[in-house]
Amino acid sequence: MPNTTKTGIFEYAPAPESRSVVDLKPSYGLFIGGEFVDGSAGSFKTVNPATEEVLAEVAMGDEADVDRAVAAARKAYDEVWSRLPGTERAKYIFRIARIIQERARELAVLESLDNGKPIRESRDVDIPLAAAHFFYYAGWADKLPHANLGPDPRPLGVAGQVIPWNFPLLMLAWKVAPALACGNTVVLKPAETTPLSALLFAEICQQADLPPGVVNIVTGAGATGAAVVAHPGVGKVAFTGSTEVGRLIAKQVAGTAKKVTLELGGKAANLVFADAPLEQAVEGIVDGIFFNQGHVCCAGSRLLVQESVAEEVVERLRERMKTLRVGDPLDKNTDIGAINSAEQLARIRTLSEAGEAEGAERWSPPCELPERGFFFAPTIFTGVSQAHRIAREEIFGPVLSVLTFRTPAEAVEKANNTAYGLSAGVWTDKGSRILWLAQRMRAGVVWANTFNRFDPASPFGGYKESGYGREGGRHGLEAYLDV
Numbered sequence: 001m002p003n004t005t006k007t008g009i010f011e012y013a014p015a016p017e018s019r020s021v022v023d024l025k026p027s028y029g030l031f032i033g034g035e036f037v038d039g040s041a042g043s044f045k046t047v048n049p050a051t052e053e054v055l056a057e058v059a060m061g062d063e064a065d066v067d068r069a070v071a072a073a074r075k076a077y078d079e080v081w082s083r084l085p086g087t088e089r090a091k092y093i094f095r096i097a098r099i100i101q102e103r104a105r106e107l108a109v110l111e112s113l114d115n116g117k118p119i120r121e122s123r124d125v126d127i128p129l130a131a132a133h134f135f136y137y138a139g140w141a142d143k144l145p146h147a148n149l150g151p152d153p154r155p156l157g158v159a160g161q162v163i164p165w166n167f168p169l170l171m172l173a174w175k176v177a178p179a180l181a182c183g184n185t186v187v188l189k190p191a192e193t194t195p196l197s198a199l200l201f202a203e204i205c206q207q208a209d210l211p212p213g214v215v216n217i218v219t220g221a222g223a224t225g226a227a228v229v230a231h232p233g234v235g236k237v238a239f240t241g242s243t244e245v246g247r248l249i250a251k252q253v254a255g256t257a258k259k260v261t262l263e264l265g266g267k268a269a270n271l272v273f274a275d276a277p278l279e280q281a282v283e284g285i286v287d288g289i290f291f292n293q294g295h296v297c298c299a300g301s302r303l304l305v306q307e308s309v310a311e312e313v314v315e316r317l318r319e320r321m322k323t324l325r326v327g328d329p330l331d332k333n334t335d336i337g338a339i340n341s342a343e344q345l346a347r348i349r350t351l352s353e354a355g356e357a358e359g360a361e362r363w364s365p366p367c368e369l370p371e372r373g374f375f376f377a378p379t380i381f382t383g384v385s386q387a388h389r390i391a392r393e394e395i396f397g398p399v400l401s402v403l404t405f406r407t408p409a410e411a412v413e414k415a416n417n418t419a420y421g422l423s424a425g426v427w428t429d430k431g432s433r434i435l436w437l438a439q440r441m442r443a444g445v446v447w448a449n450t451f452n453r454f455d456p457a458s459p460f461g462g463y464k465e466s467g468y469g470r471e472g473g474r475h476g477l478e479a480y481l482d483v
């Protein structure tokens with residue numbers, strides 16, 4: 001007989017991944033011109049959100065540092081990278097992809113330590129997908145004239161890239177791989193709570209013998225990001241993060257010649273029709289909102305379920321949620337790890353309290369949260385109306401708002417009733433209904449009978465306040481080329 005707890009749920013023996021594969025240094029400098037150098041503005045601490053332990057001190061880059069990094073990137077662009085034939089650039093990018101694969105375990109453990117995400121996800125999703133992006137764009141580097149973007153597409157120069165903390169290495173890969181394939185050089189600023197995998201990536205660039213200055217990493221906070229965006233030597237700005245900061249950036253670059261892509265927030269609808277295979281749909285709902293603690297721009301954070309099956313779906317969902325294991329991100333059994341920071345935890349709590357105050361019904365399965373670290377139990381709200389804050393604002397946490405609909409037209413109406421437009425999901429047995437809905441949904445990605453599936457060959461990006469431009473696939477090349 002397997003061990004079960006009082007609630008009838010399986011008890012698992014801990015299966016912790018070893019941290020010994022990661023060689024953490026006490027402090028890290030900036031990566032400029034192929035070397036680690038000191039920053040000029042002091043340092044900040046990056047912590048493990050599951051334990052609140054300080055992992056390392058990281059240099060705080062300022063305007064002068066950004067200036068040095070852009071100069072190094074420009075030099076590498078003029079003297080080396082833009083002159084290399086695509087076949088040669090491809091070899092470096094391919095080599096980076098191979099090294100990511102070789103060092104996958106180390107990267108996965110580091111990502112889970114710094115971000116709080118379950119090792120199962122960093123190991124099986126983040127790191128393999130990051131490698132896949134480099135492989136994919138290595139393949140494009142010598143085929144740019146055949147990408148249907150004109151006969152002679154040219155690189156833009158130095159790309160300034162600013163990324164968020166939810167998928168640190170993967171967001172880096174989305175940005176760096178196409179930029180390099182197209183012949184640009186890069187100054188990248190990782191998020192302040194998750195700089196470590198980008199710094200390990202800098203080591204990987206050294207290991208791959210990437211010419212100095214082709215990739216530069218400047219760590220720091222918002223002001224460092226703003227300095228990257230504002231630098232006159234940057235020809236392309238690529239930003240992934242909140243809509244709020246995206247707006248600031250759009251204003252900042254207005255009237256300049258900089259090309260911009262903005263990948264911002266989301267509040268995706270996950271539509272479940274009465275004819276859907278409900279057991280699979282429940283798995284998709286769970287994956288849609290609890291994957292990566294719900295720190296996912298395209299998370300299915302609004303469940304829209306057809307009224308005739310709403311009770312059954314919610315009941316099944318509750319049963320499934322009772323089996324989710326919350327805790328140590330390095331334990332291979334863990335489904336939901338730590339919330340990335342105290343600030344993010346406070347935001348999730350505030351919005352959840354607003355949900356209750358506005359009259360929605362809150363439910364979480366019984367689960368013990370670790371005493372230290374930033375944790376939040378998986379939560380659903382029923383009785384949610386479209387006017388509630390939890391139906392409109394991005395919570396960016398493991399919190400699902402459940403709404404209902406009667407007809408397909410009403411489903412579309414409600415799904416599109418949001419300021420965002422990044423993604424959506426549809427669960428139904430009817431192919432014709434999937435096509436009908438996909439044509440009407442204002443969302444960059446529509447998943448059918450699945451959710452949160454990513455592929456480097458598939459473009460990703462938003463409508464409305466979710467931003468503009470596409471990353472991934474052939475479309476992702478256009479953002480880094482003068483066509």
Ligand code: NAD
Binds near residue numbers: 167221227
């Ligand atoms: P954020 O906007 O606070 O920060 C993102 C990055 O921007 C960080 O590196 C930050 O230091 C930097 N930054 C902050 N202020 C800046 C400024 N004024 N100028 C330039 N850079 C600045 O977002 P976050 O909290 O790190 O990330 C969560 C957000 O990212 C969510 O809204 C989520 O939906 C979004 N996101 C979107 C996508 C997508 O592809 N659309 C993917 C992942 C995350």
